[in-house]
Amino acid sequence: MVLEALEREGVEFIFGYPGGANLPIYQHLPEHPKLRHILVRHEQGAAHMADGYARACGKPGVVFATSGPGALNLVTGLCTAYMDSVPMVAITGQVNSTQVGRDAFQESDVIGATSSVTKHSYLVTSIDQLPRVIHEAFHIATTGRPGPVLIDICKDVQQADAQRVTPERLEIPGYRLNGHVDLADAEKAAKALSAAERPVILAGHGVLLSHAERELMQLAEKAGAPVGTTLLGIGAFPVQHPLSLHMTGFMGTGWNIKAVQNADVLMMVGMRVDDRVTARLADFAPKVKTFIHVDIDGSEMGKNVRSHIELVADARNAIEAMIPHVGPVDAGRGQWLAQIDAWREEHPLRFTRSNGHLQPQDVLIDMYRRCRSEAIVVADVGQNQIWAALWWNYDRPGLFINSGGAGTMGFALPAAIGAKFGRPELPVWCVAGEGGFVMTAQELSVAAEHQLDVKIVILNNSSLGMVRQFQDDFYGGVRSQVDLTHMPDFVKLAEAYGLPAVRVDRLADVAPAMDAAERTKGPFLIDFRIDPEANVYPIVPLGKGLNDFWEAPDK
Amino acid sequence: MTTIASQQQAPAAAHAESRIRVLSVLVEDGSNTLSKVSGLIRRRGFHVRSISVGPSKQAGRSVMTLTIDAGHAEVDQVRKQLDRLVEVLEVHDLTGHEVHSRELVVARVSAGEVDGLLQRGARVLDSGPDGTTVEFAGEGKDVGDFVNELTRHGIVDVVRSGPVVLRRTA
Numbered sequence: 001m002v003l004e005a006l007e008r009e010g011v012e013f014i015f016g017y018p019g020g021a022n023l024p025i026y027q028h029l030p031e032h033p034k035l036r037h038i039l040v041r042h043e044q045g046a047a048h049m050a051d052g053y054a055r056a057c058g059k060p061g062v063v064f065a066t067s068g069p070g071a072l073n074l075v076t077g078l079c080t081a082y083m084d085s086v087p088m089v090a091i092t093g094q095v096n097s098t099q100v101g102r103d104a105f106q107e108s109d110v111i112g113a114t115s116s117v118t119k120h121s122y123l124v125t126s127i128d129q130l131p132r133v134i135h136e137a138f139h140i141a142t143t144g145r146p147g148p149v150l151i152d153i154c155k156d157v158q159q160a161d162a163q164r165v166t167p168e169r170l171e172i173p174g175y176r177l178n179g180h181v182d183l184a185d186a187e188k189a190a191k192a193l194s195a196a197e198r199p200v201i202l203a204g205h206g207v208l209l210s211h212a213e214r215e216l217m218q219l220a221e222k223a224g225a226p227v228g229t230t231l232l233g234i235g236a237f238p239v240q241h242p243l244s245l246h247m248t249g250f251m252g253t254g255w256n257i258k259a260v261q262n263a264d265v266l267m268m269v270g271m272r273v274d275d276r277v278t279a280r281l282a283d284f285a286p287k288v289k290t291f292i293h294v295d296i297d298g299s300e301m302g303k304n305v306r307s308h309i310e311l312v313a314d315a316r317n318a319i320e321a322m323i324p325h326v327g328p329v330d331a332g333r334g335q336w337l338a339q340i341d342a343w344r345e346e347h348p349l350r351f352t353r354s355n356g357h358l359q360p361q362d363v364l365i366d367m368y369r370r371c372r373s374e375a376i377v378v379a380d381v382g383q384n385q386i387w388a389a390l391w392w393n394y395d396r397p398g399l400f401i402n403s404g405g406a407g408t409m410g411f412a413l414p415a416a417i418g419a420k421f422g423r424p425e426l427p428v429w430c431v432a433g434e435g436g437f438v439m440t441a442q443e444l445s446v447a448a449e450h451q452l453d454v455k456i457v458i459l460n461n462s463s464l465g466m467v468r469q470f471q472d473d474f475y476g477g478v479r480s481q482v483d484l485t486h487m488p489d490f491v492k493l494a495e496a497y498g499l500p501a502v503r504v505d506r507l508a509d510v511a512p513a514m515d516a517a518e519r520t521k522g523p524f525l526i527d528f529r530i531d532p533e534a535n536v537y538p539i540v541p542l543g544k545g546l547n548d549f550w551e552a553p554d555k
Numbered sequence: 556m557t558t559i560a561s562q563q564q565a566p567a568a569a570h571a572e573s574r575i576r577v578l579s580v581l582v583e584d585g586s587n588t589l590s591k592v593s594g595l596i597r598r599r600g601f602h603v604r605s606i607s608v609g610p611s612k613q614a615g616r617s618v619m620t621l622t623i624d625a626g627h628a629e630v631d632q633v634r635k636q637l638d639r640l641v642e643v644l645e646v647h648d649l650t651g652h653e654v655h656s657r658e659l660v661v662a663r664v665s666a667g668e669v670d671g672l673l674q675r676g677a678r679v680l681d682s683g684p685d686g687t688t689v690e691f692a693g694e695g696k697d698v699g700d701f702v703n704e705l706t707r708h709g710i711v712d713v714v715r716s717g718p719v720v721l722r723r724t725a
Contacts, residue, residue: 112590
């Protein structure tokens with residue numbers, strides 16, 4: 001019954017792990033060859049794979065896990081998807097409905113444990129509920145602001161006989177979608193943007209989720225407004241466009257930060273305006289006279305920044321409604337754009353090669369030269385994530401995948417595997433630090449088993465780099481528990497899992513290693529031994545405002 | 556007649572009181588509804604001052620009357636975050652509106668003589684050698700005054716509900 005319902009929802013892939021409480025579902029899996037089940041090596045891997053799959057191809061990721069520890073191992077992955085609004089449906093086995101609450105073997109309160117990291121959840125104790133619940137779950141996961149939905153199904157329900165029931169029409173009275181745009185507010189927003197002396201648009205993940213990239217570019221070009229993106233909004237606006245401000249926030253580019261801090265009208269679309277974007281809130285965008293906020297989730301309005309014009313709507317609908325009302329732009333616009341160009345010259349992204357070590361940027365520059373806009377990059381969390389965000393000119397949506405909100409280490413490898421299943425035609429590159437990589441390295445088995453063409457780039461600095469950088473700069477220079485010199489030999493580790501690998505420690509060997517990776521069909525791992533002192537710049541010291549950003553030292 | 560915002564006890568508390576929201580929330584009955592609502596309140600840094608739940612006029616749905624301190628969050632986040640829950644059908648923010656607000660107190664006092672309480676509108680539920688049990692319903696302030704009055708009669712035990720609130724029509 002569960003599997004039939006999944007087929008009805010158009011599911012192609014299930015990332016899962018069997019166990020005592022979902023055996024009845026697995027018993028019938030071979031009867032459903034249209035459902036391709038990927039056996040993971042740890043349930044967290046399943047959740048991240050489903051997440052990467054969903055981010056890459058836009059369809060909801062589906063996860064199976066058994067009760068107790070199986071389901072609880074999903075929690076981090078659910079949280080990752082929840083924070084970044086990724087559509088996912090997790091189906092967990094639960095003990096028999098008559099055993100619930102008796103501390104049965106492998107029983108845990110999965111609904112209780114996951115309520116705060118799911119958009120919605122269901123405990124199914126009767127077969128009659130099942131068709132409706134599965135249909136509702138997919139609807140809720142994929143509509144409005146997407147997110148993970150969990151269905152906890154008691155084992156006796158999985159075994160129950162039932163007549164084939166097609167779910168009734170959806171009726172979820174407590175679930176309301178905000179699609180409708182207030183046209184008067186859209187007009188007001190467009191006029192404010194046109195009349196601005198120094199406008200800036202910031203685009204978040206919501207722009208990608210609503211496929212509003214084309215409309216965003218029309219709006220920006222018509223209004224002569226430069227556009228920056230959040231970390232999760234990367235791809236919403238081409239980095240090489242003359243109006244691009246690249247990434248915003250406390251590790252954003254210098255010219256982006258200068259533009260935000262000097263803007264008089266700031267439009268924030270499809271984003272939460274979180275602390276990584278604003279840095280010290282009191283110092284954020286101090287010259288703005290009119291904040292415009294567009295988001296499909298009304299609770300984002302005023303949560304962090306109170307806006308003057310609030311549009312609770314789908315980003316594409318809102319931008320479409322604004323475009324016709326963009327009037328003649330302010331006469332000072334040319335001067336503003338020239339000022340931004342000057343800042344771009346004054347504060348370029350830069351790094352130094354002076355100490356003889358391989359620099360992470362060299363690795364990414366070589367990768368970008370090969371891939372351009374024809375590959376998906378899946379980054380882990382930490383320095384590797386920010387380097388991969390900044391040192392690559394993403395000019396199309398869906399090419400950069402990372403755990404932005406939750407910041408989940410160990411995300412990259414399983415998410416890259418999921419992304420490859422979702423977009424098999426595109427090369428997929430996984431970029432991770434060695435610290436995050438070992439957190440989910442067991443999923444190498446999955447890459448090897450399916451001979452997935454995923455190229456794994458480890459930016460190995462023998463330390464927990466971002467934490468080390470923070471300790472050096474913001475915590476009195478005390479390096480505490482960040483040394484990761486005692487790690488496996490990653491080349492041997494990869495070989496043990498059955499995939500080829502090489503180690504690279506100098507610039508001259510980068511290109512040959514990349515050539516080998518590209519030539520190889522199937523997975524390939526490169527352990528890049530990078531400068532252990534390499535840092536992420538620009539960066540705003542913790543607790544400071546955006547104006548206080550530090551740039552790479554000139555050495 | 557009560558205006559919720561006027562129930563402030565002391566001017567010094569005015570700032571804190573402005574962070575209080577009184578909400579009438581229509582919810583879908585379900586095993587997870589109460590924990591979803593209370594979990595949300597905790598997770599978002601809000602605090603519960605009072606909570607009353609009972610059946611609504613519609614089968615399968617209940618009305619929760621919540622008095623919530625928004626904590627460090629923007630005050631309208633309380634309504635907006637509750638509204639996101641699929642279990643929540645309607646949220647009415649009654650703060651500042653003219654409402655009927657009623658709390659119930661049931662108390663046992665040691666005194667046999669309770670005329671002072673009866674004059675305030677209490678009703679005797681039972682009386683015996685262990686004391687007298689009375690009930691009283693009223694606005695929060697009147698219930699507070701009533702409880703103060705009880706102390707003069709020797710409180711043996713007292714229980715008090717949170718307010719239930721209905722918006723005035725006229």
